[in-house]
Amino acid sequence: MLTYFKNLGLGVVTVLNSMRVAWRHLFTPSVTLQYPTVKWKMPERSRMRLFNKIDDCIGCSACARACPTKCITIQSEKRGKDEPEIYASDGTVIKLRTVVYDIDMTLCCYCALCTFPCPTKCLVMTGEYEYAVYDKNDHIYHFAKDKPMTVKAPKEQSTEKA
Amino acid sequence: MESIAQLLRLMPKYDTLPGLTQAIISVLLSCIVIFALLALAVLFLVWMERKVSAHIQDRLGPMYVGGWHGWAQTLADALKLLLKEDIVPAATDKLLFKMAPFIVFLGAFAAFVVVPFGASSFVTDLNIGVLYIVAVGSLSVIGIIMAGWASNNKYSLYGGMRAAAQIISYEIPSAIAIMTVIIPVGSLSMVDIVNAQKGGFQHWFLFRNPFIFLAFIVYFVASLAEVNRTPFDIPEAESELVAGYHTEYSGMRFAFFFLAEYANMFLVASVATTLFLGGWTQVLPSSIAHQFIPGPILFFLKALLLIFIQMWLRWSLPRLRVDQLMYLSWKVLLPISLVLVLGVGLLTVYW
Numbered sequence: 045m046l047t048y049f050k051n052l053g054l055g056v057v058t059v060l061n062s063m064r065v066a067w068r069h070l071f072t073p074s075v076t077l078q079y080p081t082v083k084w085k086m087p088e089r090s091r092m093r094l095f096n097k098i099d100d101c102i103g104c105s106a107c108a109r110a111c112p113t114k115c116i117t118i119q120s121e122k123r124g125k126d127e128p129e130i131y132a133s134d135g136t137v138i139k140l141r142t143v144v145y146d147i148d149m150t151l152c153c154y155c156a157l158c159t160f161p162c163p164t165k166c167l168v169m170t171g172e173y174e175y176a177v178y179d180k181n182d183h184i185y186h187f188a189k190d191k192p193m194t195v196k197a198p199k200e201q202s203t204e205k206a
Numbered sequence: 207m208e209s210i211a212q213l214l215r216l217m218p219k220y221d222t223l224p225g226l227t228q229a230i231i232s233v234l235l236s237c238i239v240i241f242a243l244l245a246l247a248v249l250f251l252v253w254m255e256r257k258v259s260a261h262i263q264d265r266l267g268p269m270y271v272g273g274w275h276g277w278a279q280t281l282a283d284a285l286k287l288l289l290k291e292d293i294v295p296a297a298t299d300k301l302l303f304k305m306a307p308f309i310v311f312l313g314a315f316a317a318f319v320v321v322p323f324g325a326s327s328f329v330t331d332l333n334i335g336v337l338y339i340v341a342v343g344s345l346s347v348i349g350i351i352m353a354g355w356a357s358n359n360k361y362s363l364y365g366g367m368r369a370a371a372q373i374i375s376y377e378i379p380s381a382i383a384i385m386t387v388i389i390p391v392g393s394l395s396m397v398d399i400v401n402a403q404k405g406g407f408q409h410w411f412l413f414r415n416p417f418i419f420l421a422f423i424v425y426f427v428a429s430l431a432e433v434n435r436t437p438f439d440i441p442e443a444e445s446e447l448v449a450g451y452h453t454e455y456s457g458m459r460f461a462f463f464f465l466a467e468y469a470n471m472f473l474v475a476s477v478a479t480t481l482f483l484g485g486w487t488q489v490l491p492s493s494i495a496h497q498f499i500p501g502p503i504l505f506f507l508k509a510l511l512l513i514f515i516q517m518w519l520r521w522s523l524p525r526l527r528v529d530q531l532m533y534l535s536w537k538v539l540l541p542i543s544l545v546l547v548l549g550v551g552l553l554t555v556y557w
Contacts, residue, residue, distance in 0.1 A: 048537075052538060059519075059522075059523065062522040062523055063518060063519065063522045065522065066262045066518060066521055066522035067518070069261075069262050069263070069264055070258070070261050070262050070518075071261075072264055073264075074260070074261065074264045074265050074266045075264050075265075076264075076265050076266040078266070078269060
């Protein structure tokens with residue numbers, strides 16, 4: 045009989061305790077972030093979408109060799125002797141004309157191994173993370189601006205990745 | 207409602223209509239008013255439940271639909287449910303399956319006929335009002351068993367059986383707890399019970415004697431079990447039975463189960479308000495603030511307070527085991543409520 049009332053009292057105390065905890069949480073500020081309107085400030089070195097500052101790119105293909113998933117496709121050709129010398133922003137002479145510089149973000153594994161060998165630091169990982177698209181092919185980013193000048197531009201190779 | 211009948215009498219030539227027509231018109235209008243009131247209350251309560259649960263869990267809950275704190279979320283959900291396909295599974299008992307949600311809802315709906323929302327806003331004042339509520343309120347068990355059986359699904363059947371066992375068990379302590387109020391009033395009419403509590407909060411049965419205060423707690427716990435709320439939600443235990451007796455339902459029929467669940471919540475809160483919290487009467491003694499807030503609004507505020515406590519409990523307690531559930535009903539609430547009836551009787555006679 046005594047244990048019966050002890051159990052009863054224990055039950056009442058437990059219920060009141062749990063209600064007290066719930067009441068306290070009712071007034072703690074919620075941790076929800078109203079995502080599309082409010083966003084996280086991404087950390088400084090976050091690894092999201094790749095971006096290539098193509099004006100600084102010397103077309104060395106070091107990034108493509110470093111990539112473990114082969115998601116970077118580069119084709120470049122020698123600039124002619126008669127063309128004026130151009131320089132990257134850190135003073136490196138650009139000797140190659142990059143005609144294809146494609147990054148397939150569906151293959152990218154966000155390891156950032158490609159950004160370290162880049163001699164002019166033109167390939168970077170940005171904090172941009174909202175790049176959902178309707179077509180898979182839209183995830184292949186074309187950075188190259190230049191058209192091939194020489195006749196022997198291999199056509200079938202340039203369309204291989206696209 | 208009484209006031210509807212009065213309003214109708216203002217209509218030109220209403221008195222020249224035959225008596226039967228008058229009765230039908232007033233009954234139909236009352237039904238429409240109560241249904242609209244219930245639907246609005248349920249829409250609000252679902253939103254409130256989601257908000258309360260969210261804030262207890264440090265979330266925000268619905269925030270977009272309608273602008274201000276997602277107030278129109280339940281409206282959108284209800285519209286979506288109404289527009290969905292009406293699926294009746296192949297191996298079900300078709301007639302029972304289709305009828306069940308409406309019978310469950312009928313129990314809650316019909317009981318509101320005798321609930322006095324205000325001094326003159328009630329449909330009818332039965333002299334056995336409390337008995338009627340207890341009787342009609344338990345009609346929903348039949349609908350729940352029908353749903354569980356007709357679905358031809360083991361989870362539904364388990365849910366239906368558990369609901370039946372639970373609701374029938376808990377009806378006894380709740381009815382006995384109600385008796386503690388009936389003894390001092392000496393009447394089963396809801397209106398008489400409210401009138402006996404007029405004149406401020408010290409006249410409410412809740413604060414009038416300690417036995418009735420405990421009876422209120424007994425009634426509250428038992429009514430939680432009767433409407434299948436957590437911690438007594440073993441009939442629809444998500445983690446064991448998918449959704450219990452309404453596993454196979456979708457679209458509008460599911461919406462009716464939902465409507466019935468929240469209407470039942472509102473019903474037990476209304477009954478507790480009427481019996482223990484003075485119904486539509488003023489909170490402060492009439493000498494201090496005479497007719498401060500209109501009666502119906504006070505009634506809804508009191509009922510909302512009780513519903514908030516129901517929600518608060520739901521998000522602070524885990525689900526009971528089946529044997530614990532039966533233990534609580536038969537070994538705790540029933541003996542306590544019997545002792546309380548005895549105490550109230552003795553107090554009424556000798557004091």
